[in-house]
Amino acid sequence: MAKKAIITGINGQDGSYLAELLLDKGYKVYGIIRRSSIESTDKTRNIEHIIDKVHLSTCSLENSLAVYKLFASIQPDECYHLAATSFVSYSLEDDLSIMMNNFTATHNILLSVIEACPKCRVYFAGSSEIFGDVNVSPQNEKTSYNPRSVYGISKLSSHQLIKNYRKQYGIYACTGFTYNHESPRRGCAFVTRKITSAAASIALERASYIDLGNIDAARDWGYAPEYVRAMQLMLNAEIPKDYVIATGKLHTVRELLETAFNVVGLDYRNHIRIKKEFIRPAEEVALVGDSTEIYKDLGWKARAKFEEIIQEMVENDLRILRMEQNKA
Ligand code: G4F
Secondary structure, rough: OEEEEEEEEEEEEEEEHHHHHHHHOOOEEEEEOHHHHHHHHHHHHHHHOOOOOEEEEEEOOOOOHHHHHHHHHHHEEEEEEEOOOOOOOOOOHHHHHHHOOOOOOOHHHHHHHHHHOOOEEEEEEHHHOOOOOOOOOEEOOOOOOOOOHHHHHHHHHHHHHHHHHHHHHHHHHEEEEEOOEOOOOOOOOOOOHHHHHHHHHHHHHOOOOEEEOOOOOOEEEEEEHHHHHHHHHHHOOOOOEEEEOOOOOOEEEEHHHHHHHHHHOOOOOHEEEEEEHOOOOOOOOOOOEHHHHHHHHHHOOOOOOHHHHHHEEEEEHHHHHHHHHHOO
C-alpha cells in the first residue's frame, strides 16, 4: 500500500521539492496550507504543476483541534513539518508572533501524532540558526546551542520538544539542522534570490542598483532539492536521529554577487548600494555545518556546486522577466 505523507508548508520552496520527490517514490501526498494561501496564485506557484496529484487541506497549525482532526482522518505514515515563519527577523514587533506560531504549530503536530497516529514518523525542519553565536567551526550535532534571534529560539524550543517527546512517548521524531539552502523557488527576501533577481533585472535594464547589507557576511549555501532528499532519508532510517544538513563550504555575499553578475556579464561593483536597514548584528564565527554524521549513517552528502546553483537561479530569473516582457 502507498505510504501517506503530510507536508506542512507544501507550497514553500522545500515543501514543493519534497512533494515532487515523494510523488516520484509513490507516496500519497497531503499538503497543509493556510486558507489565505489557497486563494492566492502567488502562494501556490511552486506547486501549480503537481496540484492535481496532491491532496490539499487548509488548516491553521495554531488550531490544535483542527490539526488533530486532520491527522486522525488521514492517518499518515510520515509528517514533514516544514511550515514556519522562516525569515530571520531582528524586529521586536515580530518576536512574539514568530515564537508563538512556530512553537505552537510543532506542539500541535506532536500532540496529534501521539494521540491520533503514534506510528507516524515526524521530521522537524530545524535550522543552523539554533547554533547562533558559535565559537566552533564547523558545527555538528554535538555543538552547543546559542541562538541569536527569536527565530533561532523558536526553532530550538521546537527541537527540544521533539527530543523530549521522542524520549517520553517513544515516537519516531527527528530534527534536521539545515543550513541555508537555495533554488529558483527561493523567496525574494532572502539574499540569494534578491541578488539573482536583481542581476537579471539590471541585465535587462529594468533596474540599475541593488541595496544590500553586509556583503562580507558568509553562509553555507546548499541546493534545496538535495536537502529534501536528506529529510526523506531521515524518516526512513532505522532509528530517529537529528542531523546537520549542510555543504561544509562557506561563501560570502560578495562572492555571491560576483557569481550572479558574471552570469549576465556585468561588474557588480557598479550596481550595489549598501543600506543601513539591511545590516544585521555582526557574526564573529560564521555558521558552517559538518554533515559527516548523516553521510556515515544514511549516505547523504551535498553535491551541487555553489556556482551552479547561482547560475540556475539567475537564468530562471532572466526567463521569468523575459516572459513578463513578452506578455506586456
Ligand atoms: O538570505 P538570508 O536572509 O538568510 P538567513 O538569515 O541566513 O536565513 C536563512 O537560512 C537559515 C539557515 O538555514 C534559515 F534558518 C532561515 O529560515 C533562512 O532560510 O541572509 C543571508 C546572509 C545574512 O548574513 C545577511 O546578513 O546575507 C546577509 N545579507 C546581506 N545583505 C542580506 C542582505 N540578507 C538579506 N536577506 N538581505 C540583504 O540585503
